[in-house]
Structure formats: C-alpha cells, structure tokens
Amino acid sequence: MPETLEDLAEREYEHGFVTEIETERIPKGLSEEIVRIISSKKDEPEWLLEWRLKALARFQQMLARGQHPSWAQVSYPEIDFQDMYYYAAPKPKKQLESLDEVDPELLATYDKLGIPLAEQKRLAGVAVDAVFDSVSVATTYKEELAKQGILFGSFSDAVKQHPELVRKYLGSVVPYSDNFFAALNSAVFSDGSFAYIPAGVRCPMELSTYFRINAQETGQFERTLIVAEEGSYVSYLEGCTAPMRDENQLHAAVVELVALDDAEIKYSTVQNWYPGDKNGKGGIYNFVTKRGACRGRRSKISWTQVETGSAITWKYPSCLLQGDESVGEFYSVALTNNMQQADTGTKMIHLGKNTKSTIISKGISAGRGQQSYRGLVRIGPRAEGARNYSQCDSLLLGDRCGAHTFPYLEVKNASSTVEHEATTSKIGEDQLFYCRQRGLSEEDAISMIVNGFCKEVLRELPMEFAVEAQKLLDISLEGSVG
Amino acid sequence: MLEIKNLHARAGDALILKGIDLSIGAGEVHAIMGPNGSGKSTLAGVLSGRPSFEVTEGSVLYRGEDLLAMEPEDRARAGIFQAFQYPVEIPGVTNNYFLKASLNAIRTARGEDELDAMDFLSVVREKMKIVEMPKDLMGRSINEGFSGGEKKRNEVLQMLLLEPSFMVLDETDSGLDIDALRVVANGVNHLRSPERSMLVITHYQRLLDYIVPDVVHVLSEGRIVRSGGKELALELEEKGYGWIEGAAAP
Numbered sequence: 001m002p003e004t005l006e007d008l009a010e011r012e013y014e015h016g017f018v019t020e021i022e023t024e025r026i027p028k029g030l031s032e033e034i035v036r037i038i039s040s041k042k043d044e045p046e047w048l049l050e051w052r053l054k055a056l057a058r059f060q061q062m063l064a065r066g067q068h069p070s071w072a073q074v075s076y077p078e079i080d081f082q083d084m085y086y087y088a089a090p091k092p093k094k095q096l097e098s099l100d101e102v103d104p105e106l107l108a109t110y111d112k113l114g115i116p117l118a119e120q121k122r123l124a125g126v127a128v129d130a131v132f133d134s135v136s137v138a139t140t141y142k143e144e145l146a147k148q149g150i151l152f153g154s155f156s157d158a159v160k161q162h163p164e165l166v167r168k169y170l171g172s173v174v175p176y177s178d179n180f181f182a183a184l185n186s187a188v189f190s191d192g193s194f195a196y197i198p199a200g201v202r203c204p205m206e207l208s209t210y211f212r213i214n215a216q217e218t219g220q221f222e223r224t225l226i227v228a229e230e231g232s233y234v235s236y237l238e239g240c241t242a243p244m245r246d247e248n249q250l251h252a253a254v255v256e257l258v259a260l261d262d263a264e265i266k267y268s269t270v271q272n273w274y275p276g277d278k279n280g281k282g283g284i285y286n287f288v289t290k291r292g293a294c295r296g297r298r299s300k301i302s303w304t305q306v307e308t309g310s311a312i313t314w315k316y317p318s319c320l321l322q323g324d325e326s327v328g329e330f331y332s333v334a335l336t337n338n339m340q341q342a343d344t345g346t347k348m349i350h351l352g353k354n355t356k357s358t359i360i361s362k363g364i365s366a367g368r369g370q371q372s373y374r375g376l377v378r379i380g381p382r383a384e385g386a387r388n389y390s391q392c393d394s395l396l397l398g399d400r401c402g403a404h405t406f407p408y409l410e411v412k413n414a415s416s417t418v419e420h421e422a423t424t425s426k427i428g429e430d431q432l433f434y435c436r437q438r439g440l441s442e443e444d445a446i447s448m449i450v451n452g453f454c455k456e457v458l459r460e461l462p463m464e465f466a467v468e469a470q471k472l473l474d475i476s477l478e479g480s481v482g
Numbered sequence: 483m484l485e486i487k488n489l490h491a492r493a494g495d496a497l498i499l500k501g502i503d504l505s506i507g508a509g510e511v512h513a514i515m516g517p518n519g520s521g522k523s524t525l526a527g528v529l530s531g532r533p534s535f536e537v538t539e540g541s542v543l544y545r546g547e548d549l550l551a552m553e554p555e556d557r558a559r560a561g562i563f564q565a566f567q568y569p570v571e572i573p574g575v576t577n578n579y580f581l582k583a584s585l586n587a588i589r590t591a592r593g594e595d596e597l598d599a600m601d602f603l604s605v606v607r608e609k610m611k612i613v614e615m616p617k618d619l620m621g622r623s624i625n626e627g628f629s630g631g632e633k634k635r636n637e638v639l640q641m642l643l644l645e646p647s648f649m650v651l652d653e654t655d656s657g658l659d660i661d662a663l664r665v666v667a668n669g670v671n672h673l674r675s676p677e678r679s680m681l682v683i684t685h686y687q688r689l690l691d692y693i694v695p696d697v698v699h700v701l702s703e704g705r706i707v708r709s710g711g712k713e714l715a716l717e718l719e720e721k722g723y724g725w726i727e728g729a730a731a732p
C-alpha cells in the first residue's frame with residue numbers, strides 16, 4: 001500500500017468538453033494592428049486604444065529585452081506570442097435584447113458547468129457574469145442590482161456606459177507597465193467583469209464571474225475591476241474551466257480591486273482550468289496579476305483562492321494597505337497533482353498606520369506536482385504598529401512531489417510585528433492506517449485528512465462554494481491513491 | 483474466534499515474531515504480557531493489518547477466514563478493532579465528524595442504515611457517559627491537544643460506538659493514572675459478552691485487576707513462553723520478567 005500511494009491512475013477532468021459553436025476569430029499573432037482590431041471590435045474610445053498601445057509597446061520592449069519572468073519555480077517551454085489567437089468570440093446571431101436571446105448552445109454549456117443562466121433556473125442569491133472566450137455572453141440579476149445603484153456586468157459594457165469610472169480606476173492598481181503579463185493583458189484584454197458598489201451599500205448577493213475558455217489556440221485575457229465606495233461591502237467569486245486540449249493555452253488575467261474608507265471586498269476564486277493530462281500534455285498556463293488597494297481608512301480586502309487546475313499557476317493576489325487601519329487577508333489552498341506546477345502566494349504591502357494582514361497558505365502536492373509558496377510582507381517606514389501573521393503549511397502525498405516556501409520580509413518600521421510559521425508534513429502512514437482501522441477506505445481517509453488540512457481556508461469561502469471546492473479537491477486527488 | 487498458527491513477522495529487516503500459536507475463543511479475554519521489545523505491539527499491528535509489518539510465515543484465521551488476506555479497512559468492517567497505544571492526531575478533522583464517518587462505514591458494511599447527525603449524537607452521548615468524556619472533545623480535532631488520558635478514553639469511546647467482535651488493546655493502560663485506568667477499564671468491560679473476544683496487551687498486572695483475563699500469556703523474544711490463568715500475571719508482577727526468561731532458556 002505505501003508505495004502505491006503515488007501510483008497515479010487516470011484522472012477525470014469533468015469540464016473537458018468542447019462547445020460546438022461558430023466562433024469569430026481575428027488573425028493569429030500580436031501586433032499594433034491586432035490591438036487596433038480588438039479595440040475597434042469593442043467600439044472603444046480613443047483613450048483606451050492609446051492605453052492599449054502604450055501597454056503593447058511596453059510588452060514588446062520587455063519581450064525584446066528577454067524580460068519574460070524567470071524567477072518563479074516553474075518550468076515550461078518558451079511561449080510563442082505570435083502563435084496564438086488573441087480574440088475569439090461566439091458569433092452573435094443578432095443584437096441581444098435579453099438573456100432569452102442568448103445562443104442556446106451557450107446556455108447549454110453553462111448549464112453543463114452547473115452555472116444555469118436562464119431566468120427560471122438561476123442560482124439563488126448569486127449574480128453571474130458569464131465570460132466565454134473573449135466576451136461576456138450574459139449577466140444575471142443585472143436589473144435587480146441596478147435598483148440599489150450597483151453596477152455589475154461585462155467590462156466592455158462598462159467602458160461604454162460608465163467610461164468615467166473605468167478611466168478613473170483602470171490601471172490605477174495594476175499599471176500596464178507593472179509586469180510582463182500585466183503589460184500583455186493591458187494590450188489585448190478583451191472582456192471581463194466590472195463591479196461598482198456605491199457608498200453605504202451592502203451588496204445583497206454574491207457577484208460572480210464564470211470564465212470559460214473554449215476556442216482552440218486562443219488565449220484568454222480578461223480584466224476585472226471592482227470598486228467599493230465608502231462603507232460598502234461586496235463578496236465576489238470567480239470560477240474557471242476549459243476543455244481538454246493537447247496544446248497549452250495561455251490565460252493572463254488582471255484583477256484590480258479598490259476599497260475606499262470602511263469598504264470591504266471579499267474576493268474568492270475557485271480555479272479549475274484544465275490541468276493537462278497525467279503526463280503533462282496540454283493544460284492552461286495561468287499567469288495572473290491580482291491586486292487590491294485598500295485606499296481608505298479601515299478598508300478591508302480579503303482574497304480566498306482554491307487552486308486545483310492549470311498546468312502552471314503563477315499568481316500572487318496582493319494587498320496594498322494604504323489606508324490607516326486597513327486590513328488585508330490571503331487564504332489559499334493550492335493543489336498540484338500529476339505534472340502540475342504552481343508558484344503562488346501573496347504580497348502584503350503595509351503603507352498606512354496600524355495596518356494588519358493575515359496570510360494562511362495551504363499547499364498540497366501529489367503525484368509529481370511541484371509547488372511553491374512565495375510571499376512578500378513589506379512594512380513601509382510610515383506603517384506604525386503594522387502587524388502581519390503568516391502561516392504556510394504544505395502537505396505531501398507520496399515522495400515524488402515537492403513543496404517549497406519562499407517568504408520575503410522587508411520591515412522598515414520597528415514598531416511593527418511580523419510573525420511567520422511554516423510546516424511541511426506528509427500524510428502520515430500512521431494517520432491513514434488509523435482511519436482505515438476505523439473502517440474508512442484509503443480514498444475517504446485521504447480526502448478527510450486533506451479537507452481537515454484546508455479547513456481554515458475553506459471556511460472563508462461562501463457556503464455553496466465551499467462545498468464545491470471540497471468536491472473539487474476530492475476530484476483532483478482522484479487517482480493519487482493506487 | 484481467532485486462530486493464530488506459527489506466526490512469523492518482521493518490521494524492516496528485523497524478525498520480531500518468531501512463531502506465535504494462539505487460539506482465542508468467543509467470549510474469551512486473553513492478556514499478553516512481556517518486556518519491551520518482546521513483540522507485543524507487532525502482534526497487535528499484524529492482527530489489524532498495519533502495512534509496516536510483513537508476515538513471513540504462519541496463518542491467522544478470524545471466524546474461519548484468512549485474516550491476513552484482508553485489507554485493514556475490511557478487517558475493521560469485519561469487527562476487528564485496535565485501541566492504539568499512540569492514537570494519532572488529525573488536524574482540522576473533528577472527532578465528531580470522524581467518529582460518525584467511521585461508524586457509518588462500519589454500519590454500511592454490516593448492512594445497517596447510516597445514522598444521521600441527530601441519531602449519531604444521541605448514540606455518542608450515551609457512550610460518552612460511560613467513559614466520562616468531556617463534551618468539548620467531540621468538537622475538537624481528533625486527538626489534537628488531548629491529554630494522554632483523553633486519547634485513551636477516545637479510543638475506548640470508539641470501541642463502544644463500533645461494537646467490534648474482536649478487540650486488541652495495545653497498552654491502553656500506559657500513561658494513565660489510577661482514576662483514568664478505572665474509567666477506561668469500565669468502558670472495556672461494558673463490551674464483554676459471550677460473543678466478543680479481547681486481546682489485552684500490557685506491561686503491568688495493574689490493568690488486569692480491572693479487566694480480568696481468562697488466560698495470560700507471556701511473550702518473550704517473539705514467542706509465547708508461558709501461558710496460564712490470571713494468577714500468572716500476579717506471579718510475574720512479583721518475580722519480574724527475568725524469572726520467565728530464565729525459565730524459558732534451554
């Protein structure tokens with residue numbers, strides 16, 4: 001039994017189907033012309049096109065200088081940025097007046113993913129923006145939310161309907177020059193979600209975006225922007241899946257959050273992109289920049305992520321704690337099985353006084369999975385009384401996988417408190433045997449031990465998604481026992 | 483109930499059990515005593531199926547079936563229970579959740595319906611009284627931060643819940659003060675019945691004042707060197723293991 005712990009069996013990825021739908025694509029490759037085409041498809045204002053072109057120039061400069069980030073503990077062949085499509089959209093049959101006019105193929109796709117969009121079947125208490133390849137295809141509960149002044153919908157619509165808000169905040173947290181993949185995203189982003197919560201409003205339902213990559217050889221570059229005005233609250237969730245394909249596909253998203261005085265944003269991710277097969281063929285390259293700015297006093301941003309998919313995950317949801325007494329949190333479960341690689345963590349940048357941050361990271365490796373926690377805690381010179389607590393735990397299943405921890409601390413204010421704890425443990429044969437002696441199967445025992453290990457993070461997720469995440473962990477571990 | 487014949491087992495390269503013969507009938511309580519390193523815990527582990535032990539020779543029949551061919555969980559489902567000397571901690575999994583999952587796995591194997599949360603609670607409360615278990619232990623992670631006594635009570639609580647047919651108590655008395663010992667023994671005695679058998683492994687005679695055995699065996703260097711009634715335990719306590727080992731030498 002013990003030596004078979006790591007013997008991997010075929011594992012099922014249940015979202016691996018392809019939707020047969022007529023897709024409109026622009027030519028392959030990356031150039032000024034491509035960026036202009038994307039911008040004109042979206043009927044964008046001149047300022048946005050200019051912003052894209054500046055980003056493109058910056059990206060091309062970094063590419064020419066060989067500034068593709070190489071510091072992460074992941075390995076993959078060089079990406080040919082000219083050999084992929086930057087825009088793919090299901091061909092609309094006509095201008096949509098309501099959800100009922102959405103292509104039935106698309107509705108069926110989301111039904112199959114467990115995200116019903118049709119009026120009568122909608123998820124209760126969750127508003128969903130469905131992004132399919134490069135475009136948002138539907139948003140539910142839009143009108144109900146609008147009654148309270150909450151704006152929620154596709155990024156493209158926001159550019160048309162609320163250009164002043166988009167212009168004010170776009171790139172204000174993650175500038176186009178921020179990093180290699182953020183520059184690429186800023187040049188070619190096609191859609192994403194936009195949410196705006198007015199002052200004093202507590203958003204009455206979960207807002208959610210469901211990202212689906214469908215088209216072949218196509219990258220997905222979405223952009224999410226959430227602004228919470230003074231004293232508002234919003235809980236937002238994103239989910240993602242993709243078909244099983246033999247080639248690798250690039251997903252390079254940017255998420256920006258802005259929380260003003262006393263505002264709170266809770267951002268949860270359940271990431272289940274196709275991870276590739278057990279030999280490492282195919283899968284999504286997930287290079288994502290997520291950052292939230294706690295601009296206001298006593299504002300709070302909380303990131304919770306459950307990362308089970310992707311061939312490669314490279315993401316560090318971060319908080320800029322600018323407002324005094326603002327709070328940043330990062331709760332993460334990352335699971336790598338088979339040949340998956342993940343380099344993930346967070347950055348907590350303490351700028352304001354008495355700012356507080358908490359980092360709880362749980363990494364699970366099985367098969368030949370490799371993963372790293374990489375976290376930066378920076379306490380600025382003016383961050384009097386700042387506090388950080390970090391805890392990074394790794395759990396190994398079998399002995400061919402690996403876990404690594406790279407904590408970086410920069411403390412420039414002596415009145416601050418920074419604590420860091422890290423543990424690495426193997427699922428003990430003693431633990432497994434104990435469970436089996438009590439009548440539990442080995443698979444059930446592992447699932448129980450892993451869920452126990454992740455509990456501190458899973459309980460941060462909204463209820464219905466915690467259940468989903470737990471199931472996902474079980475599925476992702478399937479076959480990790482011989 | 484249990485027939486052990488010429489059992490040889492090793493851990494790694496070391497041969498630890500060197501030919502055990504033991505027959506335990508239904509309703510019988512057998513005690514195994516012996517010095518450190520004599521193979522007591524290995525015997526317990528072989529019976530429950532711990533993967534780190536390898537049986538090299540011999541057989542074990544449980545109710546006429548080849549026990550050694552069964553997976554550990556199948557043995558448990560067939561009614562074999564081991565109370566561990568060092569119960570493990572499982573962070574983040576509550577005792578309550580674990581015990582319910584375990585009981586339902588065993589009930590399913592017996593062809594009984596699973597208990598829902600409410601039914602489970604009423605059953606477990608009743609059993610907790612027997613071992614004087616503090617209520618808050620059910621909401622805490624399995625064995626995490628439990629005192630030595632609480633861990634052993636938890637083992638006996640599980641035993642009471644699962645109602646096994648054959649129990650192996652591996653040094654359940656170690657680390658217990660006299661009050662805890664009485665409580666734990668009381669829990670074990672609750673399960674004594676003409677249909678159930680037990681193998682009680684201990685260093686000390688003390689436990690056997692509370693759980694009175696039908697037969698006492700002395701294990702030395704992987705073999706049973708002497709068997710007798712409960713008075714053998716008293717004699718051993720008085721004279722020490724040296725007496726037996728000396729007597730066993732050719």
